Amino acid sequence: MGIRIHDVAARAGVSVATASRALSGQRGVRAENREKVLLAARELDYEPNSLAAALRSRTTHTVGMLVPRISNPFFATLVEAVENRLQLGRRSLLLTSSHYDPEAEQSQVRALLDRRVDALVMIPCHRERSIEVMTTAAARVPVVQLDLRVNGFAGTWVGVDGEAGIAAVVHHLAGRGVTRTAFVGAEPTDSSSQERLDAYRRLAGGSVLLGDFSRDWGKEAAGRLLEAGSLPEGIVCGNDTIALGMLAELARRGVRVPEDVRVTGFDDIPYAELGQPSLTTVRQPQEQMAAEAVRVLAARLAGEEAPAQRIAISPSLVVRASG
Amino acid sequence: MGIRIHDVAARAGVSVATASRALSGQRGVRAENREKVLLAARELDYEPNSLAAALRSRTTHTVGMLVPRISNPFFATLVEAVENRLQLGRRSLLLTSSHYDPEAEQSQVRALLDRRVDALVMIPCHRERSIEVMTTAAARVPVVQLDLRVNGFAGTWVGVDGEAGIAAVVHHLAGRGVTRTAFVGAEPTDSSSQERLDAYRRLAGGSVLLGDFSRDWGKEAAGRLLEAGSLPEGIVCGNDTIALGMLAELARRGVRVPEDVRVTGFDDIPYAELGQPSLTTVRQPQEQMAAEAVRVLAARLAGEEAPAQRIAISPSLVVRASG
DNA sequence: CTGAAAGCGCTAACAC
DNA sequence: GTGTTAGCGCTTTCAG
Secondary structure, eight states: OOOOHHHHHHHHTSOHHHHHHHHTTOSSSOHHHHHHHHHHHHHHTOOOOHHHHHHHHSOOSEEEEEESOTTSHHHHHHHHHHHHHHHHTTOEEEEEEOTTOHHHHHHHHHHHHHTTOSEEEEOOSOTTTTHHHHHHHHHHSOEEEESSOOTTOOSOEEEEOHHHHHHHHHHHHHHTTOOOEEEEEEOSSSHHHHHHHHHHHHHTOOEEEEEOSSHHHHHHHHHHHHHTSSOOSEEEESSHHHHHHHHHHHHHTTOOTTTTOEEEOSBOOGGGTTSSSOOBEEEOOHHHHHHHHHHHHHHHHTTOOOOOOEEEEOOEEEOOSOO | OOOOHHHHHHHHTSOHHHHHHHHTTOSSSOHHHHHHHHHHHHHHTOOOOHHHHHHHHSOOSEEEEEESOTTSHHHHHHHHHHHHHHHHTTOEEEEEEOTTOHHHHHHHHHHHHHTTOSEEEEOOSOTTTTHHHHHHHHHHSOEEEESSOOTTOOSOEEEEOHHHHHHHHHHHHHHTTOOOEEEEEEOSSSHHHHHHHHHHHHHTOOEEEEEOSSHHHHHHHHHHHHHTSSOOSEEEESSHHHHHHHHHHHHHTTOOTTTTOEEEOSBOOGGGGGSSSOOBEEEOOHHHHHHHHHHHHHHHHTTOOOOOOEEEEOOEEEOOSOO
16 A cells, blocks of 8 residues: 555654654654655655554544435535534534434434544434434543433433523514514424424514424415414514525515514524515524534533533524514 | 454354354355354444454445535535435545645545545545546546546546536527526636536527625626626526525516516526526536446446546426526 | 454554 | 554455
């Protein structure tokens, strides 16, 4: 095969141990020798075999990430932010998706563990059924739950304060004189939908329609609200995807937004701004969430002992035309 | 640490060699022994160390993927499709992004190679400046270029036939009586923008505005076209993101689409349908592209010799309200 | 069909 | 500071 550390050491005229130390930037190597090693490595175009290093040192400098669906723009943004943060720490990202299937989730996590990831960033797909994966994973490596959270699992979670987000929306609508509202969300199979739904019920309490986090459901719900007779003054959607579907269908049926009804979303995905009208929504600070998640893991990997925490970042309301 | 293959072999009453063969599903093991090994592995909850296996066997069952930007919904969809295909073949995905920076691209690919990926799926960020990465990468492992392609690099590419896509759009517009058009695209720093621009010039030849593949540019271009005086009858956008920005800005300025001007996109990202009006665009069959890319790599890994190919999949026109 | 033994390329103990 | 040596846990000859 290619060049091995042995060759580099030979060329530099030192032992492999010294070469290894120099290459990995440890101190305890005479400056002169370090230079010689680095030079030899460059001259030989040495490519370290990180597999061998990982096998011996028991660290892969790789973090696994599991998301329900990569193409969901909200998750994709989170993946990007996590990857960016990992790059800064010279770690790599092993990415996999569960497709919202707890069984697949289990086997994907298993594959990540077989690959000896140092840590795991997980967006668990199910509020309850993901508990087993989380538990077995957390028994092996540091794990942080991102965005979504598993009921009854006592591990660190980093996400947004959903209740605060809904509160901001309700408050904002109230400030515009809107009191009669409806909530169009998703069946609470994950912690976000649960939290938003609970918050809405506690803070506003109009009628509630539950489906899934999809545009199609947003459209369907629009139809149902219209067919039910009197439209509410405000429609609080569980996320932006639903809200965009809602907006499209309302427009198609000639309902004016915000004149006839105000509509709000949640997440502030990139296309929220492009809705017609542009969407008033709750912004999740994804960069910050990802940074926090990676920071927590890095600290744990650096040997820091820390109890499980709930890191709830406050979202901000983005007021645009729709609400 | 945990259970090693040694323990499994001992429990099954066979040698580690036999255990290894049974676990990896090789034939040449007596059925009875295979059962015993599998049973022992299950009972002990054996987790194979794929690092050690990879070091010895020189295969990681891991594929690296490099994209310019993960959060771009078009690339995210591609990433998802590639990951799905890899899962089917029990391979993992090591994902990284270049942020459209050829230097970062270089170092990211290097990191992937250090991790001994079996193969690489690359969306090179630059039409010309990415040639060096591609060459060095291709010298080490099978590589396929996905979507974008590097000038003068003779490696396999899987993508869409951009010219055919533009032709479909131009033809469609012509069928609606639209002859005076403009093209709003991106500076041709990558092969797609180049190809679409060239195709437009060859097939239609109205005025051309070049920026980048962003909503903001779409908005700005809308302004420029309006300020230039007479609006064309049709605006062919280089991708959907530009088109959505265009649509938003035209609406803001009171220009009606498609009555006053027809607008088309390219890619058919998920939100194309949600534009107001919904966007007529060219659909890229991303599932198929990803499947093809992974298929090509798998074949190469299986030892199949094949010359570099250009696999151009025909896109389809999706006619919606805007055009 | 099975087992013994030799490494894959590196890092970490342990001596010096 | 530096070198020697012993593995990390697995797969793969090579004999039998």
